[in-house]
Amino acid sequence: MNRETPYYAVIFTSTRTAGDQGYGQMADRMEQLGSAQPGFLGIESYRNLDGTGVTISYWRDLDAIRQWKSNAAHQIAQQKGQQQWYAEYSVKVCKVEREYSFEI
Template sequence: MTSIANTLKPPYYAVIFTSLRSDDSSGYDEMAVRMAELAKMQPGFLGIESAREQIGITVSYWSDLESIKQWKMNAEHLGAQQLGRERWYRSFKTRIAKVERDYEF
């Protein structure tokens, strides 16, 4: 993910996933790619941006709260969440925010 998400005119929603990785990275990269592909197929998905240094931050953008709820409950996504808790993350936090305004250069 090396581009800035092209979102709708606000308002829309951002899901901000911040994580600290564990030492076990087996299968992580493949799952991250799969989750990005799967999210793109979900109704209401607008885009995704991700960066990793000492902490990882992934922001996905959604048209409405119902779309976020459906994504959270996607069966394949639920499996990835479980693997994250068991294997890939020391800790993480998810925040959901309403984007009221945006601008760009």
């Protein structure tokens, strides 16, 4: 999945609280809405059985990230995350200068 560089990655690491409480449905909706945002390049997400997870979204530029962060539906999801879905989380915004991969 090579993209034209440079681009940006938003790395969201989190620890979930117990139970779903509508999380799965909201996560699917956020992926659907995010992928429709101008500047969206892709997403990868992983979660361990203990509730820790990493979601990396890829963006063309910092303005696209700012627009996604200010999206009204995304802001509601962020509030619910802080109130009920996450015990903790962190966000890192990184510039990707180079990308390469190997595949058999």
